[in-house]
Amino acid sequence: MSGQKPTEGMSLIVKTTCGWLKGFILLYGIHIILYGHLTPGGGFAGGVIAASAFLLILLAEGQRAGLKTFSKKAALTWRSVGALIFLAVAGLGLVVTGTFFENFWTGHASGNFTHFGGSIQASEIGIGLLVCSSLYLVAMVLFGCAFGFESER
Amino acid sequence: MNNLIPLLVVIPMGVAFAIPLAVRMNPRLGELLSILTALTLLVISLFLPSQEIIYHIGNWPTPDGIDLRVDGLSKLMLLIISGLALVVGIYSVGFIRQFTGHYRYYTLLMLMVTGMNGVVLSGDLFNLYIFVEIATIASYALVAFGGEHEDLEASFKYAVLGGLSSSVILIGIALVYGMTGTLNLTHLASRLDGHVLTPTLQFALALLFCGFGLKSALVPFHTWLPDAYPAAPAPISAILSGITSKAIGLYVLVRLLFNVFGITDDLLLLLRWSGGITMVVGALLALGQWNIKRLFAYSSVSQVGLIVLAFGFGTTAGIVGAIFHLVNHAVFKPLLFLNSGAIEIAAGTRDLRKMHGLRSTIPVTATTHMVGSLSIAGIPPFNGFWSKLIIVVAAVNAGFMGWASLVVLMSIVTLAYQLKVQTAAFFGSNTRSPEVTPSIATGSRSNAEPLFMAVPMIILAIGCGALSLLTLTGLDEPFFVASAAEVLMKGVFTW
Numbered sequence: 001m002s003g004q005k006p007t008e009g010m011s012l013i014v015k016t017t018c019g020w021l022k023g024f025i026l027l028y029g030i031h032i033i034l035y036g037h038l039t040p041g042g043g044f045a046g047g048v049i050a051a052s053a054f055l056l057i058l059l060a061e062g063q064r065a066g067l068k069t070f071s072k073k074a075a076l077t078w079r080s081v082g083a084l085i086f087l088a089v090a091g092l093g094l095v096v097t098g099t100f101f102e103n104f105w106t107g108h109a110s111g112n113f114t115h116f117g118g119s120i121q122a123s124e125i126g127i128g129l130l131v132c133s134s135l136y137l138v139a140m141v142l143f144g145c146a147f148g149f150e151s152e153r
Numbered sequence: 154m155n156n157l158i159p160l161l162v163v164i165p166m167g168v169a170f171a172i173p174l175a176v177r178m179n180p181r182l183g184e185l186l187s188i189l190t191a192l193t194l195l196v197i198s199l200f201l202p203s204q205e206i207i208y209h210i211g212n213w214p215t216p217d218g219i220d221l222r223v224d225g226l227s228k229l230m231l232l233i234i235s236g237l238a239l240v241v242g243i244y245s246v247g248f249i250r251q252f253t254g255h256y257r258y259y260t261l262l263m264l265m266v267t268g269m270n271g272v273v274l275s276g277d278l279f280n281l282y283i284f285v286e287i288a289t290i291a292s293y294a295l296v297a298f299g300g301e302h303e304d305l306e307a308s309f310k311y312a313v314l315g316g317l318s319s320s321v322i323l324i325g326i327a328l329v330y331g332m333t334g335t336l337n338l339t340h341l342a343s344r345l346d347g348h349v350l351t352p353t354l355q356f357a358l359a360l361l362f363c364g365f366g367l368k369s370a371l372v373p374f375h376t377w378l379p380d381a382y383p384a385a386p387a388p389i390s391a392i393l394s395g396i397t398s399k400a401i402g403l404y405v406l407v408r409l410l411f412n413v414f415g416i417t418d419d420l421l422l423l424l425r426w427s428g429g430i431t432m433v434v435g436a437l438l439a440l441g442q443w444n445i446k447r448l449f450a451y452s453s454v455s456q457v458g459l460i461v462l463a464f465g466f467g468t469t470a471g472i473v474g475a476i477f478h479l480v481n482h483a484v485f486k487p488l489l490f491l492n493s494g495a496i497e498i499a500a501g502t503r504d505l506r507k508m509h510g511l512r513s514t515i516p517v518t519a520t521t522h523m524v525g526s527l528s529i530a531g532i533p534p535f536n537g538f539w540s541k542l543i544i545v546v547a548a549v550n551a552g553f554m555g556w557a558s559l560v561v562l563m564s565i566v567t568l569a570y571q572l573k574v575q576t577a578a579f580f581g582s583n584t585r586s587p588e589v590t591p592s593i594a595t596g597s598r599s600n601a602e603p604l605f606m607a608v609p610m611i612i613l614a615i616g617c618g619a620l621s622l623l624t625l626t627g628l629d630e631p632f633f634v635a636s637a638a639e640v641l642m643k644g645v646f647t648w
Contacts, residue, residue, distance in 0.1 A: 079173075080170040087163055087167045090163065097212075099212045100211070102211055
C-alpha cells in the first residue's frame with residue numbers, strides 16, 4: 001500500500017447497489033467472452049466488462065474489499081495465464097495441423113457449434129483473462145493501491 | 154522450416170508472460186529464461202532460408218489473412234536482434250543486479266524483442282504498427298527503469314514524442330487504407346505499382362516518413378534520443394541504439410520506400426539530404442558532449458544519418474554499404490554503451506571531466522572500448538572501415554563527390570570525439586577522490602566489470618574484427634549483406 005491507508009468505500013446505498021450489480025456485470029462479461037465467436041464482442045470486450053465488475057468493487061466497497069476479492073497477485077497470475085492460453089491455442093494449431101493459429105478444433109465435430117466455438121472460443125477465453133486482469137492492474141496503479149508488487153511476487 | 158517463422162514472435166512473447174510466474178519459484182529464472190530464449194531465437198534465425206517466404210497465419214490467403222514475410226533483409230535483421238538480445242541478456246546478469254524488480258526488466262526486454270521480431274516479419278501495415286507499439290511501449294518502461302528523476306523525465310519525453318510519431322503513423326496508415334483498400338504490403342505494392350501517387354497518398358507517405366523518421370531519430374526528429382539513451386540502463390541503451398531504432402524506424406522506412414511505394418529520384422534526394430544533415434548535426438553535437446552516454450547517443454544520431462545517406466545514393470553499392478554499416482553499428486555501438494555502463498560503475502560518474510586513468514581499474518573495458526572506437530571511426534582493419542569504404546566508393550561512383558567528402562570529414566570528427574573519450578576516461582593518472590570514484594578507490598575491479606559484463610564486451614569486440622571477414626566474398630557483395638541489399642534493389646513486391 002506504499003504507506004497509505006486503503007479506502008473503505010462509499011455509502012451503504014452505493015455498497016448495497018454494487019453488491020447486487022457486481023455479479024450480473026461479471027456474468028455478462030463472461031457471456032460476451034464465451035459467445036464472442038457468434039455475437040459482437042469477444043475476449044477484449046468481455047474482458048473489459050468483467051474488469052469493470054472488479055473496478056466497481058474497488059471503488060464502491062473500498063480498496064480493502066477490492067483487493068480481497070481480486071488481489072494483485074491473482075491479477076498478475078491471471079494476466080500471464082491468459083496470455084499463455086492464447087499463445088498455447090495458437091501454437092497447438094501449429095502442432096496439430098502444421099499451421100500456426102489454424103482453427104484445428106472447429107467444434108463441428110460436437111454437432112453443437114452454437115455453444116462450442118473450438119479454438120476461437122479458447123483463444124477468446126485467454127484474451128478475456130488477459131484483458132480483464134491487465135485493466136484491473138492498470139486501475140490499481142491509477143488508484144495508488146498497486147505498489148508493493150515485490151512483496152506479493 | 155517455414156513453421157519456425159511464427160515461433161520468432163511466439164517464443165519471446167510467451168517467455169515475457171511466463172517470467173512473472175517463473176520467478177515465484179526461483180528469482181534467477183528470469184535471466185536464465187531470457188538468455189535461453191535469445192539463444193533459441195538466434196538458432197532459429199540462422200536456420201531460416203534467405204529466399205522469400207510468405208507464411209499465412211491460420212492458412213488464410215493473402216490479402217485476407219495475416220502474413221509473415223521472410224527474405225534476405227528480414228533474416229539479417231532477425232539475426233542482429235537475437236544476437237544482440239543474447240549479448241545484452243548476458244551483460245544484464247552482471248549489471249541489472251543494482252536495480253530492484255529484475256523480473257520486470259527481463260519481461261520488458263522479451264516484449265521488446267517480440268515487438269522488433271514482429272516488425273521485421275510483418276507482412277501488413279497494421280500488424281507492423283502493432284508490433285512497433287509493443288517494442289516502443291516496452292522501451293518507454295525500460296528507459297524509466299532506473300526510477301530516478303532524470304530517468305522518468307527522459308522516459309516521459311520519449312513517450313510524448315513516441316506517441317506523437319505513432320499517431321502520425323496511424324493516420325498515415327488510415328489514409329493508405331482509405332485510398333487503396335488494403336494494408337497487406339504485397340497487395341498494397343501491386344495496387345500502387347505503375348501509378349502516380351495521388352496527393353492524399355503523397356501526404357500519407359509524408360506522414361509515414363515523419364513518423365518512422367522520428368523513431369529512427371532523424372534530424373529534426375532526434376530530440377528524444379539524447380535524453381532517452383543516457384537515462385536507460387546501459388544494456389538497454391545498447392539494444393536501443395544497436396537495433397531498436399533501426400528495426401522499428403529505419404528498417405520500416407526503407408521497406409516502405411523501396412518495396413511498397415517504390416523509390417523515386419525525389420525520395421532519394423530526400424533520403425540524401427535528411428541523412429546528410431542528420432550525420433553532420435549528430436557528429437558535431439557529439440563532439441561538444443562531456444556526458445559519456447549522451448556523447449554516444451549523439452554519435453548514434455550521426456551514424457543513422459550516414460546509413461540513410463547511403464540508402465539515398467540509390468545504387469546497389471550504396472544500399473550494400475548502408476546495410477553493412479547498419480550491421481556494424483549494431484555491434485560497435487552496443488559495445489560502446491556496454492563500456493559506458495562499466496565506466497559509470499568504476500568512476501561513479503558519467504562526466505568525462507571527472508574521470509581519469511581507468512585503464513588499470515577496468516582493463517577489459519578499456520581494451521574493448523579502444524576496439525569499438527576504432528571501428529566506429531572507420532579505422533582498418535575493423536568492420537566500420539569496410540562499410541564506410543563501400544559507402545564512399547558508392548558515393549564517388551554515383552557522382553556524389555560532395556557527399557563522399559562529407560562522409561570522410563565526419564569520420565574524422567567521429568575519431569575526434571572517440572579520442573576525447575579515450576583520453577578523458579582511460580589515460581592520465583588516477584587522481585580522483587575516493588568519494589567520486591568508489592571502485593578505483595577500493596581497487597575493486599570485480600565491481601565494475603564482473604565476468605558477466607566482461608564476456609559480452611569481449612564478444613562484441615571480437616565481432617568488430619570478425620565482421621570485416623564478411624567482405625571476403627567481395628566489397629560489392631559482402632556475405633549475408635548482399636542478399637539483403639538485393640531485396641531492396643528488386644523494387645516493389647510483386648503480387
